[in-house]
Amino acid sequence: MLLIKRKAKPFKGKWALPGGLVLDKESLDQAVERELREETGIDVNYLEQLYSFGSPNRDPRNRVISVAYFALVRKSNFELHASTDAEEAKWINIKELPKLSFDHNKIIDVAVNRLRGKIGYQPIGFELLDEKFPFSDLHKLYELIYNESIDRRNFKKKFLQLNILEELDEKVSKGKGRPGSLFRFNRTKYFKLKKSGVVFEV
Amino acid sequence: MLLIKRKAKPFKGKWALPGGLVLDKESLDQAVERELREETGIDVNYLEQLYSFGSPNRDPRNRVISVAYFALVRKSNFELHASTDAEEAKWINIKELPKLSFDHNKIIDVAVNRLRGKIGYQPIGFELLDEKFPFSDLHKLYELIYNESIDRRNFKKKFLQLNILEELDEKVSKGKGRPGSLFRFNRTKYFKLKKSGVVFEV
DNA sequence: GCAAAAGTGTTCCTTTTACACCCATGC
DNA sequence: GCATGGGTGTAAAAGGAACACTTTTGC
Secondary structure (H helix, E strand, O other): OEEEEOOOOOOOOOEEOOOOOOOOOOOHHHHHHHHHHHHHOOOOOEEEEEEEEOOOOOOOOOOOOEEEEEEEOOHHHHHHHOOOOOOOEEEOOHHHOOOOOOOHHHHHHHHHHHHHHHOOOOOOHHHHOOOEEEHHHHHHHHHHHHOOOOOHHHHHHHHHHOOOEEEEEEEEOOOOOOOEEEEEEOHHHHHHHHHOOOOOOO | OEEEEOOOOOOOOOEEOOOOOOOOOOOHHHHHHHHHHHHHOOOOOEEEEEEEEOOOOOOOOOOOOEEEEEEEOOHHHHHHHOOOOOOOEEEOOHHHOOOOOOOHHHHHHHHHHHHHHHOOOOOOHHHHOOOEEEHHHHHHHHHHHHOOOOOHHHHHHHHHHOOOEEEEEEEEOOOOOOOEEEEEEOHHHHHHHHHOOOOOOO
């Protein structure tokens, strides 16, 4: 999770999700991208509206209705384009989340469930991986999100049968063990297959 | 679809989804239930937040951000509790929708897709059927929503295996043909199974 | 040469699909 | 008695789960 440290009251100094107010002439999506850029300096790969939160007392100041979005970002993207210092925005392991400002823990819960539900039938996992990745990264990603172990061989078989990955001629070594081929998600193939009625399902 | 005829400008006299403004001290869900009651006189069985629409010019008057909900209602409920006259609120077959006010056609698109996506893994179809229903009603419902024919025998086999329906001792005749048993969705059974990790999937 | 990770196939079992005949009722 | 819809079972095919040994590298 990418969190920011709040600079103003309420919850000053506590961690929170980035966010802000929608301007008069922009769409919701535009507002999200703008706020994210302003507060964390990143451009996102994937953006999806999550849910709108509107309990009357979720903000101690005023009535605030938040349209929450969730984004997927390659960590490498962030490291390259970061325009803020580490004090203000920080990646935090989702298993070590502190108590956040407002109802933001609840929002994260909803987001994680959405991701878990969606990654099985939409190829959004690639938005979290580098463009070229060893197969084990994909495997570990699914295991992480589902929070359970998946048979390596069956997973690979199934995924390769979908025919949306290309295996490259490059190999990469992770320090120890046999180096593995790099793979790349072929968006074009995916959309062609989707159009012709084939469904992605892992 | 349950539509209302607009009484005020803009789009006066045209069909639209029921809706209105959120009051200061109510949650979004409460606002939906209130508006629905005020404009159509019904209480809903099932309510789910759908999506928030916020393009800057979706309403010609002001900037309006709409948090859309979708509800499922038994038609019989509506006929009983209707508190409005037929001029103001009306059921319209979804295959015969006129062009609606604002971006409401788009909202309905999103809702139909949500329903289609969800009915396969959550037992929300029952919210559209009477409490006791012949099996053929359930079958027809799924065929209608998926817009494709489903083998009657396989569908029944699969559904009964889920073990969340009870077959009653009553039979009902539809005028012609052999009368069929009535069934009832057993919510308690469903939640027990869900808790124990069994997944509903049709 | 040993530890670590990658590559690869087969068998069994479960699930899904396709499909046809009989039964109860209204007219 | 005929038209209509309801009730039921089986066989073949496909898909998913379980599982072990070999290869390449770093140290």
